[in-house]
Amino acid sequence: MSWLHLLILSPFIYTILIPFLYKSFRRIHTGWFVLPLPLILFACLIKQVKIVAKGSVLSYVARWIPSLGIDFVVYLDGLSLMFGLIITGVGALVVLYSVFYLAKEREALHNFYVYLLLFMGAMLGLVFAENVLVLYLFWELTSISSFLLIAFWYQRKSSCYGAQKAFMITVAGGLAMLAGVLLLANITGTFSIQEMISQFSLIRNNPTFIAAMLLLLLGAFTKSAQFPFHIWLPDAMEAPTPISAYLHSATMVKAGIYLIARFTPIFGGSMLWFWLVTGVGLLTLFWASLVAIRQVDLKAMLAYSTVGQLGLIICLLGIGSAAFYYGTGVTEPLYTTAILAAIFHLVNHSTFKGCLFMVVGIIDHEAGTRDIRRLGGLLNIMPVTFTLAVIGGFAMAGLPPFNGFLSKEMFFTGVLNASQFGIFHLETWGKLIPVVAWIASIFTFVYCLIFVTRPFLGKHHPQKLEKITREAHLGMLISPALLASLVILFFFFPNDLAKYILYPTMAAILPGFTAIDSGLGPIRAWHGWTPELFMTLGVVTAGLVVYFAFRKWPRIIRLPSRFTWNALYDGILEKTEELSGRVTGSYMTGRLRDYLIYIFVGFIILTAGTMVINGSFAFDLTTNSPVLFYEFVLFFVVIGAAVLVLRGRTRLASVVALGVVGYLIAGFYVILRAPDLALTQIVVETVTTVLFLLCLYFLPRWNEEKPEGFRRFDFVIALGVGLTVTSLALAASGNNLFDSISWFYEQAYELAGAKNIVNAILVDFRGFDTMFEILVLCIGGLGVHTLIKLYLEGRKSK
Amino acid sequence: MHIDYSLLSTEIALAILGLIVFTLGLTLPSRSTNRGLGAFAIFGLLIVLGITVSFWGTQAELLAGMYLIDNFSVFFKILALVAAILIVFGTMSYANNNLSRQLEYYSTIIFATLGMIIMISAGDFITLYIGLELMTVSFIILVAFRKTDGHSLEAGIKYLILAGVSSAVLLYGLSLIYGATGTVYILELAELVTAGTISPLLVFGLVLLVAGFGFKISAAPFHMWAPDVYEGAPTPITAYLAVGSKAASFAILVRVFVGGLAGMQEQWATLLAVLAAISILLGNLVAIPQTNIKRMLAYSSIAQAGYIMVGLLTASPEGIKGVMFYAFIYLFATIGAFVVVCAVYEKTKSDEIASYAGLSQRSPLAAAVMLISLLSMAGIPPLAGFVGKFYLFTTITDNFMWLVYIGLIMSMVSVYYYLRVALVMYRDEPTDPTPIKMGAAVNVTLIIAMVATLVLGIYPTPLSELSNIAAQSFFTW
Known part of the structure; x- marks a missing residue:
């Protein structure tokens, strides 16, 4: 146990206190009790920044399940530290915000904060875990807590639908990831991520390399809501807004990015990885930005925009992975700019998207709706909120003087660089990347503009709203304002951020990277009339055109609802239920006769199948003693009696015939000179027949007096069983027997x-x-x- | 021949306990004794449990290998006894209200336990079969125990006939193996059956054995009885069938296949792998549309049987350990779920999933236990089920990777239908919002089940080490 273990576990431990605090201090909002925890954790992590920036890495071990070689190893490097800071920092702001967002009188606050802390602990565990199984464990725990939080207002059907969808998709991805890491563990013989990385060449030469990669990516793409798995994120917006801001934009959805970044040293450099990561990211960016434009619900718009921005970051990581084409990774700026841009944008996205979500929360809270068709003219009523929206929105659109501008410029640099790599067919196909990225940026610009203008400008229609709208409570404005100030701060001091956070993170992804001889110049807002700047100007111009021509757009980009991925998801669930319903209905009839048929068919297949496969059907009759006349007589009488059992007109006749079979078997024993066996058989047979006849007295009358018709199917099965058993017996008699039992x-x-x-x-x-x-x-x-x-x-x- | 009867203390004590409980049930006429009888049975079972625990570490055979006592058997005996105790304890009020004036109930449960214990320790085929029969006959009686319910009687008859068929198949298989090797002793069998000496007869015996045991552990395609019987039987009996009967059958399955027929591993491993895959697929897919919770749990138990079978495939100590670990944590999850089913039935008189609407408001504890139990069965970390599945599946990553994928995908499917129960419990408004009052005994049982599932998920080391020791003892004969 170390301080880092405690840091991960402290939220879990704290959850135990929450219900008591909630019950004993009903008059104080439970959020106030929760708030100190993320603050303290944030402070703890901030202290590490300087140490990690110097290039050192901390790692602690706690024994956990030694029998499996699973140790709870925690690992603190630049990458996990950056995530840790986001988790605790945004976490603290979200808790503060929620204090004002959720009314203490109405909501089940104890549940809310228990789930929130569970999530925080799980997320911290995820990023600090060094063992892949521990990583998986926390990965699924984030899915569970996300499920609980989305379904927080469980009375709403849509909440439950969204929660279920999110859970199904992310847990499915989690399982795929588990399979992937198990494959990796199989190859390398270790569960430790760092040891896996050190054996990367072993992994690359293994035939299961591609399978492991695909499975791992499946996990990352589902978690980070990449196309076509993005469908869960918009539905997850049913969660309370602080949760959307925290889980579904700042932290949990970035777990997939974390995973990709973590495993880039292993998989990077492979062409499939490059194109999958870059391509899916780019496609997601394009598609989500396009769809975001026609959203009328502000939160849905943000959801799609989150999907798109995650795609952007993933695309950049994909481009940067080309650095590993040359072994352990080159550190030339040509490759590394993309990675730097990815990390920088990830940090920026957490700030401006968090701010925007909180703004939406405020609008929802004060105006009672998030529908842009009903909102308008809020500028005069909520000037502070408007300011925050402008800062967040323009940062997302990539305008100065906000941090989004810097990372967007770097994004353009990254995609432009891609075509110069000269590998992976990039000299031709690589030209496509900047084009798609540029078009997607136009859409991004448009929806940012919509977000900023539609609710705030235009005319205010109080009659469309259920509430009288006012400016939000001061407490609710603190958190977004802090984030907004970071948005601006990062624009003016990007190089300090880079020195302490971004470069150490890069060093964690690229083993050979050092900030000093990286060749990356300082991040600057102005670097001359570069192609990137022209691209930005193009985005703004084209975006404005699109925005003003917007009214004609919605119909063009609307797909028929039957062809959407959502319809596919719903359809799969529906069809699976239908199918299994039909399967159940057809074979679980509740009738014993049917069950016996299944069992006997299973028996025939198993036994006869084995016989055929083993080729053991052979038997040798030459050594057998000759068949006597008596035996023939008995044989045919037994058969006759057995037929009578089936064809008997009354039960009595059948039972008597059954008795005859038994007595004749005793006859066989007599002929084969086993008098004691014969005696036993006769006694047993007598007793059973008598008992059987006694039972007949109690049985209800047989409705069909006629014997049932000839059932061909039953006959075939009976014949099959008979043949199987007979050949089994013959095969058995041909077997070389052991010592006599005389x-x-x-x-x-x-x-x-x-x-x-x-x-x-x-x-x-x-x-x-x-x-x-x-x-x-x-x-x-x-x-x-x-x-x-x-x-x-x-x-x-x- | 000298016989050390002290080695049979567990069995003797249990038989005596069963007879005392039976006699008390006959001689004490008043209805008020019912509760007292249950308490007495639990008390007695606890003593037997204590005796069994004291055998931990003993490695001995009785009558030239007819009866084996090692840590492996002690582990499963403890499991069977713990299951019996928890079920009797947790469902006492259900039994009092629904099975009134049938005082043979407790003694029959004890005899069923005795059957399991004989089976678990059996060292030869005849003893094995007798233990199996004792267990099965007791269960036939118990399944048909609800006199007023046609379902219960129907289930009893189905169980009787299908168990009869399965016993016949099993006996046939055992006799073929005897025919091929000339021994009924499992330890002798292990020496006789080596890779070079496999006759076709032995293979047939093996196949029939698989079919026969397939019934007992309700593995597909021999699972047909399970849903109907699980639904019709009184709920405590369903729980005991799902936990005790299955665990004991797995114990003997391990004993015969890994202990006796390890030389034929090549032959049976593929067969068992296919059966495990079918069980996992079928059990999970068919569980989806179920509307009756007992039926749903029946199908999920078919799938669980498939998961446990995975542990046998490698015939290694790790696999056996996985089987034992999983059987133990499955016990807590299953008992947790079924005790909730009992408690809900008592209030609503219904086993339909729909009647669980709003359970979280009517009884938060019951809903939480149900949720945790179901998620553990689905194998979601950090609950115990995940660790168990992990132990099982890591053993086969080398040879049966396809089975690992089936297991993973089907775990996902199981999440879906388990989650539906969770949604009904947590989302829907109850039709009758009165809280469900459960007795202290039920609460204690539920809390034990829940805590065990959570703790063993987060810190599995103690149980894992115990099962490791037990698995080692299995291989030291």
Whole structure:
């Protein structure tokens, strides 16, 4: 146990206190009790910044499940530290915001904060975990807590639908990731991520390399809501807004990015990885930005924009992964700019998107709706909120003087660089990347503009709103204002951020990277009339044109709802249920006859199948003794009696015929000179037949007096069982037998003084078994007694 | 021949306990004794449990290998006893209200436990079969125990007939193996059956054995009885069938296949892998549309049987350890779920999933236990089920990777139908909002099940080490 373990576990421990705090201090908002925790954790992590910036890495071990080689190893490097700071920092702001957002009178606050802390702990565990299994464990825990938080207002059907969808998709991805890391562990023989990275060449040469990569990416793409798995994120917006700001924009959805970044040293440099990561990211960016434009719900717009921005970051990471084409990774700016841009944008996105979500929360809270068709003219009523929206929105659009401008410029540099790599067919296809990125940026600019203008400008229509709108409570404005100030601060001092956060993070992704000889110049807002600047200017111009021509757009980009991915998801669920319903209905009939058919068919397939596969159908009749006349007689009479059992007109006839079969078997024993066996068989047969006849008395009348018609199917199955068993018996008789058991006969007389071998075996050689068998019979008797008692009682009560 | 009867203390004590409880049930006439009888049975079972625990570390055979006592068998005996105790304890009020004046109930449960214990320790085929029969006959009686319910009687008859068929198949298989090797002793069998000496007869015996045991552990395609019987039987019995009967059958399955027929591993591993895959697929897919919670749990238990079978495939100590670990945590999850089913039934008189609407408001504890149990069965970390599945599946990553994928995908499917129960419990408004009052005994059982599932998920080391030791003892014969 170390301080870092404690840091991860402290939210979990704190959850235990929450219900008590909630119950004992009903008058104080529970959020106030929660707030100090993320603040303290944030402070703890901030202290590490300087140490990590110097290039050192902290790692602590705690024994956990030694038998499996799973140790709870935590690992603090630039990458995990950056995530840790975002998790705790945004976490603190979100808790503060929620204090004013959720009314203490109405909401189940104890649940809310328990889930929130669970999530925070899980997320911290995820980024600090060094063991892949521990990583997986926390990964699924974030899915669970996300499920709980989305369904926080569980009374709403849409909340539950969204929660379920998010859970299904992310957990499915999680399982894929588990399979992927297990493959990696199989190759390398270790669960440690760092040890895996050190054996990357072993992994790359393994045939399961691609399978592991695809599975891992599946996990990352589902978690980070990449196309086509993005469909869960918009539905997840049913969660309370602080949660959307925290989980579904700043932290949890970035876990996929974390995973990709973590495993880039292993998979980077492969062409498939490059194109999958870059391509999916780019496609997601394009698609989500396009869809975001036609959203009328502000939160849905932000959801799609989050999807798109995540795609942008992932695309950049994909481009940067080309650095590993040359072994352990080159550190030339040509490649590294993309990675730097990815990290920088990730940080920036957490700030401006968090701010925007909180703005939407304020609008929702004060105006009672998030529908832009009903909102308008809020500028005069909520000037502070408007300012915050402008800062966040323009940062997202990539305008100065906000941090988004810097990372957007770097994004353009990154995509422009891609075509100069000269590998992976980039010299031709690489030209496409900047074009798509540029078009997507136009859409991004447009929806940012919509976001900023539509609710705030234009005319205010109080009659469309359920509430009288006012400016938000001061407390609710603190958090977004802090984030907004960071947005501006990062624009003016990007190089300090780079020195302490971004470069150490890059060093964690690229093993050989050092800030000093990286060749990356300082981040500057102005670097001359570069292509990037022209691209930005183009985005603004084109974006303004699109914006003003917007009214004609919605119909063009609307897909028929049948062809959406959502319809596919719903369809799969529906079809699966239908299918399994049909399967169940068709074979679980509740009729014993059907069950017996299945069982016998299973029996035939298993046994006859084995026989055929083993080729053991052979048997040798030459060594057998000749068949006597009596045996022929008995044989045919047995068959006749068996047919009579089936074709008997009354039950009585069938039972008698069954008895005949049994007695004739005894006849066989006599012919084969086993008088004691024959004796036993006759006694047993007599008793069973009598019992059977007694039972007949109690059975209800048979409705069909006629024997049932000939059932071809049953006949085939019966024949099959008969043939199987017969050939089994023949094969058995051809088997080379072990020593004679005549020993028993001699011993039976000499040791036990018995003249009947059956008796001797029962009471002497297997005395214990007989005793237990008697016990079984007793229990059987008791059962009969009980059931008769029940029957009599049932009659009495009637 | 000298026989050390002290090695049979557990069995003797349990038999005596069963007889005392039975006699008390007959001689004490008043209805008020019902509760007292249950308490007495629990008390007695606790003593037997204590005796069994004291055998930990003993490695001995009785009557030349007819009866084996090692840590492996002690582990499963403890499991069976813990299951019996928790079920009797947690469902006492259900039994009092629904099975009134049927005082044979407790003694029959004890005899079923005795059957399991004999089976678990059996060292030869005949003892094995007798233990199996004792268990099965007791269960036939118990399944048909609800006199007023036609379903219960129907389930009893189905169980009787199908168990009869399965016993016949099993006996046939055992006799073929005897025919091929000339021994009924499992330890001797292990020496006789080596890779070079496999006759076709032995293979047939093996196949029939798989079919016969397939019934007992309700693995597909021999699972047909499970849903109907699970639904019809009184709920405590369903729980005991799902936990005890299954665990004991797995114990003997391990004993015969890994202990006795390890030389034929090549032959049976693929067969078992296919059956495991079918069970996992079928159990999970068919569980989806179920509307009755007991049926749903029945199907999920078919899938669980498939998961546990995975542990056998490698015939290694790690696999056996996985089987034991999983069986133990499955016990808590299953008992948690079924005790909730009992408690809800008592109030609503219904086992339909729809009647769980708003359970979180009517009884937060019951809803939480149900949720945790179901998620553990689905194998969601950090609950115990995940660790268990992990132990099982890591053993087969080398040879049966396809089965690992099936297991993972189907875990996902199971999340879906388990989650639906969760949504009904947490989302829907109850039709009748009165809180469900459960007795202290039920609460204690539920809390035990919940805490065990959580703690073993987060810190599995103690149980994992115990099962490791037990698995080692299995291989030291």
